[in-house]
Amino acid sequence: MILSSILAFAACSAPQVKPLDRNPLQSPDGTLELRADVLDGVPMYSLKHGQSDVILPSRLGYDLVGDIDLKDGFKLDDVSYSSFDETWTPVWGEEDHIRNRYNEMLLKLSREDGVRMNIRFRLYNDGLGFRYEFPMENKLTYFKVADELTEFALAGDHTAWWISGDYDTQEYNYYKSRLSEIRGINGADRPYNASQSYIGPTAVQTALQMKTDEGLYINLHEARVLDYSTTSLLLDDKKMVFRTALTPDAQGIKARLQAPCVSPWRTVQVCEKATDVLASRLILNLNDPCVLEDVSWIHPVKYMGVWWEMITGKTHWSYTSDFPSVKLGETDYSKAKPHGRHGANNENVRRYIDFAAANGFDALLIEGWNEGWEDWFGCQKEFVFDFITPYPDFDLPALNEYAHSKGMRLIMHHESSSSTVNYERWMEQAYTLMNQYGYDAVKSGYVGDIIPFGEHHYSQPLITHYHRAVVEAAKHHIMVNAHEAVRPTGLCRTWPNMIGNESAMGNEFRMDINPGHTCILPFTRLQGGPMDFTPGIFEQDMSITAPGETGKMRHTIGNQLGLYVTFYSPLQMAADLPENYARFMDAFQFIKDVAVDWDKSLYLEAEPGEYIVTARHPKLSTLNAGRLSGTSGAYDFVYAGGRPHDVWYVGGVCGENAHETTFKLDFLKPGVSYEATLYADAPDADYETNPQAYTITHSTVTSADVLTVRMARSGGFGLSLREK
Ligand code: NOJ
Ligand code: CA
Secondary structure (H helix, E strand, C coil), rough: CCHHHHHHHHCCCCCCCCCCCCCCCCCCCCCCCEEEEEECCCEEEEEEEEEEEEEEECCCCCEEECCCCCCCCCCCCEEEEEEEEEECCCCCCCCEEEEEEEEEEEEECCCCCCEEEEEEEEEEEEEEEEEEEEECCCCEEEEEEEEECCEEEECCCCCCEEEECCCCCCCCCEEEHHHHHHHHHHHCCCCCCCCEEEHHHHHEEECCEEECCCCCEEEEEEEECCCCCCCEEEEECCCEEEEEECCCCCCCCCCEECCCCEECCCEEECCCCHHHHHCHHHHHHHHCCCCCCCCCCCCCCCEEEECCCCCCCCCCCCCCCCCCCCCCCCCCCCHEEEECECCHHHHHHHHHHHHHHHHCCEEEEEECEEECCCCCCCCCCCCCCCCEECCCCCCCHHHHHHHHHHCEEEEEECCCCCCCHHHHHHHHHHHHHHHHCCCCCEEEECCCCCCCCCCCCCCCCHHHHHHHHHHHHHHHHCCCEEECCCCCCEEEEEECHHHHHHHHCHHHHHCCCCCCCCHHHHCHHHHHCCCCCCCCCCEEEHHHHHCCCCCCCCCHHHHHHHHHHHCCEEEECCCCCCCHHHHHHHHHHHHHHCCCCCCEEHHHHHHCCCCEEEEEEEHHHHHCCCCCCCCHHHHHHCCHHHCCEEEEEEEECCCCEEEEEEEECCCCCCCCCCCEEEEEEEECCCCCCCCEEEEEEEEECCCCCCEEEEECCCCEEEEHHHHH
């Protein structure tokens, strides 16, 4: 099948478009070259890496609603060049400083009818960003986008790691195929999601990771999506040309714009090595600097949750079985008979607080604390939750006080049930309640089809809603982790209180998750910002976690440990139940010790879907920042015996095939002995037959050593290296 598709591509791929020969722009290191021009009235661009074509001449422009469109008739009025080089300090991140260095070219276009449109290109060593800009003095002041016509004409039938195009969800497994094979796979058998919208057989989502036959890694994504809709990509698989497929609003409009305004950045990341993809900060760099003056209240969080027990069906979010229908304010919960399986009850929450505090966690998430869960899913009603009224068995003030007395905070949960109108109605009161009791982080959620009806999770009004939630939260010094919201596009640089997002298939999809999924996400979903993947599921067998349930997740314990280093997130969960961790306390030690915020990250070995090995050095200044009092696990590990020990963590994960990795420890301080504690898959570990088999070994190493670690199928490892 692959061979036939290559032949088919060869037969039809000869580009008909003449090469662009004017207006070259080079990346600072000279490896990438962009050209852009107006040909026969149509704006075009192309991109090369050395002698290789990355993007063949591709058109730019818009189809607008109404008489005017932005397809052609343009002339090029001006081309200007500039260079930029800064180093900025993220509030949290994979490193303590990020270099933002690019060469820029601005094309100013106009038409005889008075329409003006500029296109700004920024060329970095690791890729291209470009966007449309509409100046104020323009014939177009208010305009509606029927379609953005941006194209990406690829120079080959590349291998791609993709998920199906959708206006509502990214909660899918990835496929790996040739571009020409997407149509054959992307059929009707898409897994169910509470809200989904099929775009077409050749539509895929960004970030789209590709690899050429010559071994070049090309990634298409977008950055800084604000006041605009999110795009999928639609492939013309005869020509290997992707076109943007913006998400329509309820009236079919793809974006409503008012000049002066800009589009999101369209990005083409180009890397020679897979590890360079993981090290790229292209998306963050294309976002605006932080707008918050005071960021002292923003901090990394390592947390547990009264959550997995609901996800697995052991307990419920709801409190009673008495009400087939709930109307908040009218339904009287005080007289309801509890069904006895409400997870967020005082006693159970205290049990979690005790366990999490004893093991040095910063916070505890509690879901199902508020009235309304008896009648929420799929009911399509606007008013499900008020976000301020606890169930009778959840003593909000007392539980916060109890958590605080142990140095921890509680994390609030706001399931909006995708009724954004209702959430916005209550938002101020909800955030104020959080302030009153000392919550400083919220997990929000957008399950089900969006209300107002007809809107999509990725349409412009929703992008505006998610952003409003983050901006309002910042006024209350609240950090936000939104589930089911749009996948991030680097906005956390500007609004660092956006500490997490789900927007992909995380551990809560349990048995559905394919081996290798976690080796793809860092190339795709995580390019735009951190993910609340909720790692750390030690018990794969659901019948043990939740009696009566069936199914086994497909990973080893070593794999789950490796995720804490592989997936960067300033908000990192230990997602399993306390009683499951209690059975594996020696392996749990790695989760307690590992940091969640870093001043240095090294990507040692990687290949999408196959394996990723990462080394990270903790940022000492934030080690204890999540704690109200007392010390965190990571702090205790680094500061054991009262003095700071230099510490590195290494994590590996692999996919369907076992993988042996060999790496040098030359990142350690020279001439210093480190105690290495390796939490690895046992020799007989295997995700299907023996997923809980691990070994813990201690040794003394120096920067001159080289380590070899074997990861089982869907396995992995965690390694801590501590100066002796
Ligand atoms: C979906 C979220 O992703 C999940 O984590 C949460 O528990 C449920 N919605 C309920 O809000
Ligand atoms: Ca979800």
